[in-house]
Amino acid sequence: MRTDLLTDTVDGLDEALAAVDAFDETLVGGLLRPQPAQAGGLAGLADAVAGSPLAGRVAEAAEKTAAGSAGEEHFVALAAARTALLGSVHDALLVRVEEAVGRPCAAEGAAPAGDGEHAVNLHAAARTWLCDLARAGWQGIDHELVGGAAPVVSAMLPDPALRRLATLLDGFAAELAASCPGATLERVPVRRWADLWTRAVLLTLPGAVTTSPTEEVTGRLLPLGVDVQEHATAVQAQVHAVFEPADGGTPRLVRASVSAPKPDTVVGAGLWQLLRPHMSLLAAVGEGRAVELDAMPVTADGDLVWDDTRARTGEPAEVFTTARVALPTASAAATAPLDRHPARIAVPVLLEGYTVEEDEDGTAFRVAGQRLAVDTDRAPAAGPLTAEVVASSVACLALLRWDAGEFLLQPLAVERTVRKKPVAVHAGAWAGGTTDKAGVRAEKAATEAVKVLRERAGRLLRK
Amino acid sequence: MGDGALSVWEKSSTARVVPSARPRKLAKVPFVELADGRLQGVVSSGSDIGRVYVSSVEAGTYAFACSTNNNRPCGGAHGWSCNHIRALIGEAVLQYGADRVARYLKVEVAGEADAGTLTDAMTSTRPAQGDSSAAAQVFSRFLRHLAYLELAPTTAPLPEMHWFPTTRAVA
Numbered sequence: 001m002r003t004d005l006l007t008d009t010v011d012g013l014d015e016a017l018a019a020v021d022a023f024d025e026t027l028v029g030g031l032l033r034p035q036p037a038q039a040g041g042l043a044g045l046a047d048a049v050a051g052s053p054l055a056g057r058v059a060e061a062a063e064k065t066a067a068g069s070a071g072e073e074h075f076v077a078l079a080a081a082r083t084a085l086l087g088s089v090h091d092a093l094l095v096r097v098e099e100a101v102g103r104p105c106a107a108e109g110a111a112p113a114g115d116g117e118h119a120v121n122l123h124a125a126a127r128t129w130l131c132d133l134a135r136a137g138w139q140g141i142d143h144e145l146v147g148g149a150a151p152v153v154s155a156m157l158p159d160p161a162l163r164r165l166a167t168l169l170d171g172f173a174a175e176l177a178a179s180c181p182g183a184t185l186e187r188v189p190v191r192r193w194a195d196l197w198t199r200a201v202l203l204t205l206p207g208a209v210t211t212s213p214t215e216e217v218t219g220r221l222l223p224l225g226v227d228v229q230e231h232a233t234a235v236q237a238q239v240h241a242v243f244e245p246a247d248g249g250t251p252r253l254v255r256a257s258v259s260a261p262k263p264d265t266v267v268g269a270g271l272w273q274l275l276r277p278h279m280s281l282l283a284a285v286g287e288g289r290a291v292e293l294d295a296m297p298v299t300a301d302g303d304l305v306w307d308d309t310r311a312r313t314g315e316p317a318e319v320f321t322t323a324r325v326a327l328p329t330a331s332a333a334a335t336a337p338l339d340r341h342p343a344r345i346a347v348p349v350l351l352e353g354y355t356v357e358e359d360e361d362g363t364a365f366r367v368a369g370q371r372l373a374v375d376t377d378r379a380p381a382a383g384p385l386t387a388e389v390v391a392s393s394v395a396c397l398a399l400l401r402w403d404a405g406e407f408l409l410q411p412l413a414v415e416r417t418v419r420k421k422p423v424a425v426h427a428g429a430w431a432g433g434t435t436d437k438a439g440v441r442a443e444k445a446a447t448e449a450v451k452v453l454r455e456r457a458g459r460l461l462r463k
Numbered sequence: 464m465g466d467g468a469l470s471v472w473e474k475s476s477t478a479r480v481v482p483s484a485r486p487r488k489l490a491k492v493p494f495v496e497l498a499d500g501r502l503q504g505v506v507s508s509g510s511d512i513g514r515v516y517v518s519s520v521e522a523g524t525y526a527f528a529c530s531t532n533n534n535r536p537c538g539g540a541h542g543w544s545c546n547h548i549r550a551l552i553g554e555a556v557l558q559y560g561a562d563r564v565a566r567y568l569k570v571e572v573a574g575e576a577d578a579g580t581l582t583d584a585m586t587s588t589r590p591a592q593g594d595s596s597a598a599a600q601v602f603s604r605f606l607r608h609l610a611y612l613e614l615a616p617t618t619a620p621l622p623e624m625h626w627f628p629t630t631r632a633v634a
Contacts, residue, residue: 021469143499154607160617168623175480177498189480190473192626199623229624232481233611236624259624260616263608264484265494265558271629278616299620306618339622343476346625377630386631404475410628445486450612452489457609459513460532 001349003370005100006400006407010092016085017405019048023082024194030137031065031075039066042078049081075131079201082194087340093402094335097347101400104331117206119162125152126169127204130197133176138193141182149173157261165203167261171231172196191404195343202338210336213297213305219246220314221254221291221304222322223284224348225412226428227399228271228380232264235271237431239281240348240399240412242326243293243304251330253348256281256304263453269382269439270446272431280308286432290317302333319413320424323350323397346399348412356391363391365409373408374398382442385411385427392416393425477628484558492554494605497567501597502555505532505605506547516547517598517605523569525585526593532602534595553578 022041029038046062049055054077061077064070098104129148136145149169156166172193179185202208224240236259243254258279266274276282284291292312297305327348335344351372354365363374374396376387390396393414401408413426430439472478493515495504503519508531516537518529529537529547539545555564561576572580 017474021474147499150607157611157614160615160619163617163619164621164623167621168626171623171627178481187470187473189475189478190469192476192478192480195476196626199626203623228629229627230483230629231624231627232484234621234624234627236621238620238624255620256618257620258616258618259621261611261614263611264496265487265489267484267486270486275616279618303620305620336622341476344622344625375628377632378628379631380629381631403477404471442486445488449486449489452493453609453612456493456507456515457612460515461606461609461613 001351001367002100002102003367003372005096006372007370008096010096013089013092016048016089019044020082020085020089020194021191023078024190027134027194027197028138028188028190030135030140031068031070032135032137032140033068034066042066045078045081045085048085052084054081054084070131070135072127072131075134076127076201076205079198082198083202083338083341086195086342087337090335090340090342090345093342093345093407097345097400097407101347101349103328119156119159120206122152122156122162123165123204123206126156126165127201129169130201130204133197137182138176138179138188138190139182139185141176141180143177143180146173146176146180161209163259164209165200167234167259168196168200168203170233170261172200174232195341199341208338210338212299214300215298216295217243217245217298217304218294218296219292220244221256221281221293221311222317222326223281223289223291224319224322224327225397225399225426226282226285226380226431227346227410227412228428230267230271234261235259235274237271237275237279237282237428239279239285239428240346242322242330244326251326252302253327253330253332254298254302254304256306258282258306265449265453266446267381268446269430269442270449271380272382272433273443273446273450276432278308279306280311280313281306282428283432284313285426285428286430286434287313288316288318288426290314299336300333301336301339318424319397319426320350320395320415320422323348342402345402346410348397349400349409350395350397351409352395354396356393358391363387365396373406375401375408375410378410379427380430382439382446383427383430384425384436384439385414385429389416389425390414395422477626479628479630479632482560482563482632483630485560487554487557492550494608495551495555495558496604497555497559497564498604499597499600502551502564502568503597503601504551504555505602506550515602517595517601518545518547518551519593519597519601520548520552520568520585521593522567524593525568525570525588525590527590528593528595528598530595530598532598534598536595549582552582556581 023045026038026041042062058081061074156162354367379385395415398409508514556578
């Protein structure tokens with residue numbers, strides 16, 4: 001990997017992000033009665049997309065918003081402009097990643113448009129809440145305003161077709177609630193909340209969600225590792241893998257996901273317990289095995305839509321062998337248009353021959369003279385991949401990510417040398433269960449917690 | 464803010480704003496939350512498995528309330544802190560960490576905060592008994608919380624979850 005390319009400057013990146021930051025700053029104070037400084041941020045966003053098809057609508061939206069008379073369509077236009085800007089940042093970063101990794105991206109597939117006429121009223125209610133939020137600003141939030149999301153989320157969650165927006169709003173609203181009242185906030189996660197707001201606004205639009213599968217694939221799936229994502233009331237496990245088509249075609253980088261809403265007290269090993277019954281792949285990952293797929297649906301951007309009846313656990317497949325042999329030959333799918341955002345970059349890479357640096361800024365790998373930060377916290381708590389294990393590693397399979405202006409590594413698995421032999425430690429080792437002493441204890445506690453909640457639910461919920 | 468340059472945390476898309484809850488046993492106190500300006504939750508009755516108490520402590524004033532889910536006053540709440548409220552504070556400290564609970568309730572503790580010192584600090588101000596009008600709302604939030612267990616998992620991808628990375632760090 002050419003790590004020098006990852007620390008080099010990217011042309012235009014600072015300018016694009018400066019426009020994003022200036023717009024994001026307008027959401028801190030809110031857009032009910034915009035100040036002159038906020039008008040600058042709005043105009044800057046419009047200028048940044050002046051050469052795009054969005055130009056006219058965004059210019060109008062910036063003007064109306066600066067005058068304090070923005071309607072929903074204007075907030076939508078601003079969200080679209082911000083999404084487009086960060087989309088360009090994503091594209092520029094990904095070109096860099098492809099050069100550094102030396103792995104070409106597949107040609108862009110045509111993503112089908114989503115279903116346009118689903119739950120129109122709920123989407124409208126969500127949009128109204130989001131616009132109220134933009135007017136109040138992060139410093140203007142209070143419990144009453146934030147609480148307005150709850151009925152929308154409760155109505156959306158049971159419908160799997162609305163799960164994306166519902167899960168996003170739920171996590172976002174919980175953060176805002178924990179930060180109320182906004183007037184006394186010492187610091188604001190400026191870019192993060194603008195990201196979540198922008199994304200939610202766009203997901204309320206008809207046709208925004210396009211995850212319908214475009215084909216079915218048959219062949220062998222070689223898992224690389226599991227990325228776990230969670231907020232208080234949701235969890236998703238995403239398995240990154242190399243898929244080898246049975247017909248001998250080019251191997252592909254794919255993901256398989258399983259997610260569930262959850263009570264906030266289900267944590268740690270409880271997350272695996274919640275997800276395990278719904279995707280046999282997690283057990284295969286835990287055991288280090290390949291999986292044979294038979295007509296598994298896949299989306300244009302490389303997401304398998306898992307169905308246990310189309311999967312059969314196969315032969316043992318050592319992850320680092322997959323990373324050394326199959327990964328370099330695999331091609332990645334193009335990102336879905338709306339998902340083009342730097343936070344969504346997660347490219348599997350194998351690193352060897354680095355030295356580990358540990359200081360007050362955390363852990364980093366020095367690779368070919370370049371320093372790459374390692375986010376050792378970003379591994380599931382119910383798993384053996386600790387910061388100490390990462391620090392003593394000699395090889396690392398990681399997801400290459402980008403956040404807050406720099407590339408960083410999220411380890412999925414590492415190899416250590418124990419008595420002159422390589423020993424692998426996986427972040428998702430306990431996905432299918434474990435015999436590890438601490439793991440067994442965590443599993444037992446999690447089983448107990450869910451049992452209590454189910455008993456309480458059975459007794460109190462349907463009365 | 465307002466001075467132009469944003470810090471790394473402010474420029475992060477995946478900054479952790481709310482630490483995840485720490486695991487705890489749920490048998491006695493199945494539900495605890497820091498919400499609506501209160502520490503509030505649901506405590507299971509020790510004698511009747513069909514009965515629960517809804518208990519709360521208000522931030523700042525420490526006004527307390529404890530009643531059953533059918534809105535009967537708790538027999539033990541003649542003074543501040545019946546056993547239910549003590550249990551609630553104890554479990555909140557386990558779930559969120561003592562510092563976060565202290566911050567939310569606006570309790571000043573000299574030295575290391577724990578469930579005992581927090582409770583003592585609040586008791587010493589002789590807080591008033593609050594009204595239990597919020598009990599119905601807290602109970603319905605508890606039921607909403609339980610309902611999350613009944614929602615179906617899905618294998619359709621949720622790209623938005625990339626903004627919510629897991630973390631080994633706890634509260």
